[in-house]
Amino acid sequence: MKYADRIKRMKASELREMLRLLHKPGMISFGGGMPSPDSFPVSTIKRLSNKVLNEHGPDALQYCSTEGYYKLREEIVKKSRKDGIKCDVENVIVTSGSQQVLDLTAKIFLNPNDYVFLESPTYLGALIAFNCYQPKYIGIPMDEEGMITEKLEKSLKGIKRRKMDxxxxxxxxxxxxxxxxxxxxxxxxxxxxxxxxxxxxxxDAYSDLRYSGKPVRSIKSMDKNNRVIYTHTFSKTLAPGFRLGYVIADIERIKKICIAKQAADLCTNSYVQYIAYEYIREGLIEKQLKKIKKMYKKKMDVMLKSIEKHFPKGCEWTTPQGGMYVWVTLPSKIDTRELFDDSVKNNVLFVHGSVFRPDGKGHNTMRLNFTNQIERKIEIGIKRLGNIIEKRVK
Ligand SMILES: Cc1ncc(COP(=O)(O)O)c(C=O)c1O
Structure with a gap:
């Protein structure tokens, strides 16, 4: 079959492929980056859905503007200003998840072979979105303070810059x-x-999920010269099935993103935007956040304690103050891909770390998600994984 050049690097995500294993009976998955199903406010959404249909039925079922439902954009502005981001409604577009912002940004700004500088490792979904636009990646190493910006500076000096990096x-x-x-x-x-x-x-998909430590300011909130396109999502706090995110940028870039979005899907799901607006208007998002932060902190603590107890000497791992993931580095002689089959046989799923790097390195690393399992299963799953690693180490 013949395809366009831009499709050459488009591969099925290993994560999506892996999700099929989720349905194996007894499987304990630390794989996909999914919120807990217990976190979804199902009965409240049912009530608000009825409210929206009763009070705004025809409008909620109609196309809305490409920029999104005005009242929801006003609420997004209120939250963002509280977080120190200077913006008005005109700077905001409601999108089909923040994933759409990654795709649209790459579509608008990247020519083939332009450079994208990114943390190594990085979000796999971003690589999948960017790949279609054929950029070159420059992975910047990280330490416990995130991307090592000195190394970014060095890389920039070492290359002949392209127009739109x-x-x-x-x-x-x-x-x-x-x-x-x-x-x-x-x-x-x-x-x-x-x-x-x-x-x-x-x-900025995860900043609302802080379980300890002091909040940090977003880069956008310190952006004096319109250097930052910022994206946030309702997926991690409310419901990923809503497919609701947003982008905040200067008006010139927002106009271009709007045109690209029009081409992609005309507008974000209007009905869901009305429901999300009602949810925020009733002050429920704060309550939801309080509930899920408590829930996820417990899960994270159980995972970290279990790793400490069951993983053999020579393993290292991050101790996050929030979010949904722990990153583990095993002794360098171990390849996590080789652990994978054994792990599936023992009904435990993880994601091997090399998929998060454009250069495919990081053979001895893995990502563990802690939000989508109950605490008892986290303990059991980590114990099993610890045993599998221990066998390999020996
Ligand atoms: C860092 C990051 N960005 C973006 C997304 C996409 O989220 P959504 O499209 O559901 O808003 C995810 C989802 O896991 C993510 O982890």
Whole structure:
């Protein structure tokens, strides 16, 4: 079969493939980045769905503007201003998840062979979205303070810049490592963007899920020179099935994103936007956040304690202050791909770390999600995984 060149790098995500194993009876999955099904406010959504249909039925079932439902955009502005982001309704577009923002940004700004600088490892879904636009990736190493911005600076000096290069970052409770970029690094990143005339795509999917430590400011909230395109999502706090996210940027970029979105889907699901608006208007999002943060903190603590207890000497792991993932580095002689079959046989799923790196390195790393399992199963699953690793180490 013949396909367009841009499809050459389009491969089925290993994560999606892996999700098929989820249905194996007795499987304990630390694989997909899914919220807990117990977190979804089903009965409230049922009540609000009825309310929306009763009070706004025809409008909620109609196309809405490409930018999104105005009242929801007003609520997004209120939240964002509270978080220090200067914006007006005109700076906001409601999107079909934040995944759509990654796709549209790449579509608008990347020509083939332009560079995307990103954390290594990074969010796999971003690589999948960007791949269609045929960029070159420059992975920037991370430490416990996030992307090592000095290394970004060095890489920038070592290459012949292309027209539209940008930096993609998940600075808070990063997927896949759970690491948060320090304030100093955030400032440094903005300085680098100014100096090298780059823009930054800030993917802030997880910042609302903080379980300990002090909040950090988003990069967008420190952005004085319109360097940042910012995206956030309702998927991790309300319901991923809503497919609701948003983008905040300067008006010029927003106009272009709007045109690209029009081509992609005309508008985001109107009905769901009305429901989300009612949910926020009734002050329920704060209550929901309080509930899920308590729930996820317990799960994370159980996972970290179980790793400590059951993983053999020589393993290292991150201790995040929020988000949904723990990142584990095993002794370098172990390849997590080779553990995988054994792990599936023992009914435990994880994601091997190399899929999160454009260069395919990181053979001895893995990502563990803790939000989608009950605590008892987290303990059992980690114990099984610990045994499998121990056998290999020996
Ligand atoms: C870092 C990051 N960005 C974006 C997304 C996409 O989220 P959504 O499209 O559901 O808003 C995810 C989902 O896991 C993610 O982890």
């Amino acid at each position: 940008f930096v993609y970052t998940v600075p808070t409770f990063q997927n896949p490592t759970g690491v948060t970029m320090s304030n100093e690094r955030r400032k440094h990143l903005l300085e680098i963007a100014d100096e090298h005339d780059l823009f930054i795509l800030e993917d």
